[in-house]
Amino acid sequence: MLLDNRNIVITGASRGIGASTARLCAQHGARVAVNYMASQAAAEAIVTEITDAGGTAVAIGADVRDEEQVARMAEEAEKALGPIDSLVINASISFPMLPFMEYPWADFAAKVTGEMQAAFHCARAFVPGMLERKQGNIVAVSSGLSKQAGFGFCAHSTAKAALNALVRSMALELSPSGIRVNTVSPGLTITDATSHVPDEQKKMISGMTPLRRNGLPEDIAGVILMMLSEETRFVTGGYIPVDGGMTML
Ligand SMILES: NC(=O)c1ccc[n+]([C@@H]2O[C@H](COP(=O)([O-])OP(=O)(O)OC[C@H]3O[C@@H](n4cnc5c(N)ncnc54)[C@H](OP(=O)(O)O)[C@@H]3O)[C@@H](O)[C@H]2O)c1
Numbered sequence: 313m314l315l316d317n318r319n320i321v322i323t324g325a326s327r328g329i330g331a332s333t334a335r336l337c338a339q340h341g342a343r344v345a346v347n348y349m350a351s352q353a354a355a356e357a358i359v360t361e362i363t364d365a366g367g368t369a370v371a372i373g374a375d376v377r378d379e380e381q382v383a384r385m386a387e388e389a390e391k392a393l394g395p396i397d398s399l400v401i402n403a404s405i406s407f408p409m410l411p412f413m414e415y416p417w418a419d420f421a422a423k424v425t426g427e428m429q430a431a432f433h434c435a436r437a438f439v440p441g442m443l444e445r446k447q448g449n450i451v452a453v454s455s456g457l458s459k460q461a462g463f464g465f466c467a468h469s470t471a472k473a474a475l476n477a478l479v480r481s482m483a484l485e486l487s488p489s490g491i492r493v494n495t496v497s498p499g500l501t502i503t504d505a506t507s508h509v510p511d512e513q514k515k516m517i518s519g520m521t522p523l524r525r526n527g528l529p530e531d532i533a534g535v536i537l538m539m540l541s542e543e544t545r546f547v548t549g550g551y552i553p554v555d556g557g558m559t560m561l
Contacts, residue, residue: 314541316341319393321385323347323376323434324403326355328503329453332529333400333536334358338367340537345389345396346371347403368393376403377429386437395445398540399438401431401452404505405471409464420467427471431478439486448491451539452479453532456499456555476551483549492548494539499555501527522557 320337324330326348334344335358344362346369348355355371362369370392374385389396407423408415431452442448457465458472476495483493500506500517518525535554538544553559 313341314537314543315398318342318398318540319345319389319396320398320400320540321345321347321372321389321396321434321438322400322402323430324349325358325400326351326371328404328505329498329501329529329532329536330400330402331358332533333402334369335361336530336533336537337540338362338365338369340541342398342540343368343393345369345385345393347376347385348373349375349403376434377405377426379429379433382433382437390441395441396438397442397445397447398449399434399451400536400540401434401450401475402536403430405430407467407471409508411464412466415466420470423467424471424474427475428478431475435482439482439491442491443486443489446490448486449540450479450482450486450491450493451536452493452495453536454479454495454497454551456497456553456559458497459559479551480549487548492539492545494544494547494550494552496532496535496539497551497553497555497559498532499527499553499558501529501532503529520558521555525556527555 320342322330322334325334325346334346338344346355346358359369359371372385372388374381405426455472457469458476479495
């Protein structure tokens with residue numbers, strides 16, 4: 313029980329990495345707010361799974377790019393669970409995959425701004441309570457593409473590199489007040505977000521991966537769990553790749 317008695321908000325937890333993280337955190341004793349944007353039924357199914365197993369969870373709809381919706385989510389989460397001590401910034405801000413020379417500025421700007429809004433508004437909504445209690449934990453889900461280029465991924469790479477920078481800044485400023493902030497950085501992981509990737513390409517990536525397979529949502533959730541737990545209490549501003557060894561520091 314690594315998260316006994318903890319209250320955690322996970323953005324984008326109706327599916328994929330966020331859903332696995334919600335399940336695992338609940339298995340480790342946390343009360344969990346399962347945020348979603350459109351998939352209410354999927355989010356409620358995760359909540360039912362958790363409550364059926366004896367845990368506590370609540371589904372909260374909010375577009376995390378929208379400051380007002382995030383403020384309402386924070387209110388609802390605190391009302392349902394109590395003071396929130398941990399936040400997982402995970403929601404997947406969608407984007408078209410296009411070469412740089414064909415990328416419409418509006419789509420590029422929407423991805424970079426959306427990624428920043430999702431992190432900025434959520435952190436700003438929950439950090440004040442963490443500061444009051446002098447205790448908090450934030451994990452942001454970045455991507456290996458924040459440090460590497462990938463064809464068609466210029467907006468995603470830029471947005472996730474900006475997220476890494478924001479995490480470092482928050483870690484520097486908030487850690488003296490007892491709030492740890494870290495980045496967990498998946499490589500290719502089998503979720504809806506990668507369902508468009510041809511099987512051949514997934515196979516090629518698994519062949520290049522030292523651990524010889526593609527990532528699964530549970531692989532990422534395990535590392536998020538560790539970063540949220542007290543076992544990593546002396547780690548802040550960290551960038552933890554979870555990619556089967558594709559990135560070696
Ligand atoms: N999968 C990969 O290969 C991979 C690799 C590196 C990094 N990542 C990162 O891992 C994180 C999770 O990705 P995933 O693959 O698990 O995605 P996913 O399976 O496609 O799920 C996306 C989740 O984000 C939610 N979401 C999307 N836009 C939102 C918004 N504006 N407000 C609130 N929730 C929103 C979705 O909610 P609805 O269901 O309601 O739409 C859903 O719960 C993302 O930050 C992604 O960039 C993924």
